[in-house]
Amino acid sequence: MNEPVVRIRDLWFSYGGHPVLREVNLDIGHKEFLAIIGPNGGGKTTLLKLMLGLFKPEKGAIRIFGKDPGEAAHRIGYVPQNVHVNKTFPISIMDVVLMGRLRSKGGRSHPGKTDRIEAGRFMEQLGVWELHNRRVRDLSAGQLQRVFIARALATEPEMLFLDEPAASVDAQGQTELYDLLKKLNEQMTIVIVTHDLIFLSSHIQSIACVNERLYYHDEPEITPEMVEVCQCPVDLIAHGLPHRVLRPHKDDADDRSASA
Amino acid sequence: MMRMIEALQLEFLRNAIFAGLLASLLCGVIGTFVVVNRLVFLSGGIAHSAYGGIGLALFLGVPYLIGTMGFTLGAALILAVITMKAKHRSDTIIGVIWAVGMALGIIFIDLTPGYNVDLMSYLFGSILTVSRSDLYQMSVISAVVLFAVNYFYYDLLAMSYDEEFANLRGVPVGLLYPLLLCLVALSIVLIIRVVGLILVMALFTIPPFIAEKYSGSLRTMMLISVLLGALFSLSGLYFSYVFNLTSGASIIMVAAAGFFISTAVDHLFRKRIN
Numbered sequence: 001m002n003e004p005v006v007r008i009r010d011l012w013f014s015y016g017g018h019p020v021l022r023e024v025n026l027d028i029g030h031k032e033f034l035a036i037i038g039p040n041g042g043g044k045t046t047l048l049k050l051m052l053g054l055f056k057p058e059k060g061a062i063r064i065f066g067k068d069p070g071e072a073a074h075r076i077g078y079v080p081q082n083v084h085v086n087k088t089f090p091i092s093i094m095d096v097v098l099m100g101r102l103r104s105k106g107g108r109s110h111p112g113k114t115d116r117i118e119a120g121r122f123m124e125q126l127g128v129w130e131l132h133n134r135r136v137r138d139l140s141a142g143q144l145q146r147v148f149i150a151r152a153l154a155t156e157p158e159m160l161f162l163d164e165p166a167a168s169v170d171a172q173g174q175t176e177l178y179d180l181l182k183k184l185n186e187q188m189t190i191v192i193v194t195h196d197l198i199f200l201s202s203h204i205q206s207i208a209c210v211n212e213r214l215y216y217h218d219e220p221e222i223t224p225e226m227v228e229v230c231q232c233p234v235d236l237i238a239h240g241l242p243h244r245v246l247r248p249h250k251d252d253a254d255d256r257s258a259s260a
Numbered sequence: 261m262m263r264m265i266e267a268l269q270l271e272f273l274r275n276a277i278f279a280g281l282l283a284s285l286l287c288g289v290i291g292t293f294v295v296v297n298r299l300v301f302l303s304g305g306i307a308h309s310a311y312g313g314i315g316l317a318l319f320l321g322v323p324y325l326i327g328t329m330g331f332t333l334g335a336a337l338i339l340a341v342i343t344m345k346a347k348h349r350s351d352t353i354i355g356v357i358w359a360v361g362m363a364l365g366i367i368f369i370d371l372t373p374g375y376n377v378d379l380m381s382y383l384f385g386s387i388l389t390v391s392r393s394d395l396y397q398m399s400v401i402s403a404v405v406l407f408a409v410n411y412f413y414y415d416l417l418a419m420s421y422d423e424e425f426a427n428l429r430g431v432p433v434g435l436l437y438p439l440l441l442c443l444v445a446l447s448i449v450l451i452i453r454v455v456g457l458i459l460v461m462a463l464f465t466i467p468p469f470i471a472e473k474y475s476g477s478l479r480t481m482m483l484i485s486v487l488l489g490a491l492f493s494l495s496g497l498y499f500s501y502v503f504n505l506t507s508g509a510s511i512i513m514v515a516a517a518g519f520f521i522s523t524a525v526d527h528l529f530r531k532r533i534n
Contacts, residue, residue, distance in 0.1 A: 074429060085422060089296055090296065090476065090481045092476055092477045095417060095477060095478075099418045100429075102430070109412075134476075151425075155429070
């Protein structure tokens with residue numbers, strides 16, 4: 001593996017006196033596709049926000065592309081979990097996606113023609129170009145999710161963070177979304193917080209399970225330890241065998257037979 | 261009709277109309293940010309703290325604009341810091357600044373020898389006494405505010421819609437938010453001349469409130485708000501002149517009528533669709 005793009009060492013974080021993360025160590029490699037799972041309130045979103053520099057670690061070090069998170073955040077495309085933020089705000093979809101072009105050249109933020117063309121390109125890729133003149137309140141959660149992904153891509157990121165992007169998308173949409181992510185993964189590192197590993201198992205390369213502590217496995221499989229500490233959601237273990245939770249990787253299904 | 265044309269010969273009425281239009285312009289643009297950022301209560305706090313500035317200006321014998329501007333900008337910056345650091349307590353702090361500003365104003369006026377100022381005009385506005393030099397000052401403030409909004413439009417839009425993402429893109433939210441509150445303060449100083457500080461909030465909120473429902477973007481919302489504000493100010497002035505009523509109150513009553521009509525129409529229209 002090359003120099004990791006994310007390097008976290010002995011990270012501690014607490015919120016209002018309650019420990020959220022402790023002793024977290026994590027390396028994410030270039031073009032890795034990492035899924036972060038874990039129970040609600042386990043610290044998944046907090047970990048993302050720490051890596052984005054939105055929160056400051058209590059203890060420990062985070063290096064993104066070898067820099068402080070605050071200095072590297074603009075190289076990360078971020079798709080937040082809550083797409084309903086400010087749902088009644090009078091803003092057009094075009095303006096939402098153009099936010100991804102803000103400050104891309106430094107100085108005054110004033111999107112020019114190139115920015116609009118680029119924004120349009122990503123909207124087309126996500127199938128939301130037809131909505132560009134609509135207002136956010138007119139869109140369904142699933143459509144808005146795609147708009148937010150287009151906005152993240154419009155930043156032309158080297159790494160993509162998605163926080164439960166499939167939560168409000170139907171099954172068909174999910175398949176399309178994951179296929180898109182797989183394609184994007186050819187160019188960039190992807191970190192996705194998710195609940196449904198079943199859909200993703202053929203795309204991801206590694207799993208991190210977060211519940212105060214972080215457990216990392218550099219294969220798309222859940223270890224028995226993860227099942228125990230992360231109280232894996234039902235849909236992970238519902239496919240028949242308990243603890244035999246994921247399909248083997250498509251490409252090398254033969255030499256890997258995960259055991260219970 | 262003849263009466264109106266006759267009235268337009270009067271300089272004080274022409275000044276009043278111009279002042280009303282300037283106020284509408286600012287109300288529409290800044291009021292839009294106030295409404296979408298839910299800063300109505302905070303703006304109320306800044307507006308009432310302006311009273312302290314009016315008192316201080318009288319006490320020191322300096323021009324009204326200098327006193328109020330200093331006081332409101334100070335209040336805006338204090339509120340900016342407090343609301344950024346302790347969001348969950350901000351409404352309490354706003355209430356305190358609101359009350360302290362008013363109380364300081366009264367005490368400064370108590371201490372000023374020879375009470376000879378019509379305080380009502382600062383509470384309820386005195387658009388009919390706006391002078392030519394007032395208009396020049398107001399034009400300069402308007403130009404400054406509008407330039408700042410236009411220059412930072414996309415940053416302000418991003419911060420208002422999704423502060424977290426704006427932050428990630430390198431928008432200097434920590435500077436932009438205080439700047440926005442300062443623009444609110446400047447606009448309030450100007451609008452107090454027109455409708456007074458008691459009534460300033462209605463003109464700040466009603467046009468953007470109505471406009472918001474029919475706007476596909478923030479820019480459209482500003483434009484509609486400006487037009488509505490102008491309509492309310494001018495028709496308020498007209499009623500004030502024809503029926504010999506206090507101008508500030510008339511403007512607000514027209515705006516309030518607009519508010520209720522818009523809400524009612526909206527309600528009926530929506531019912532018919534369903």
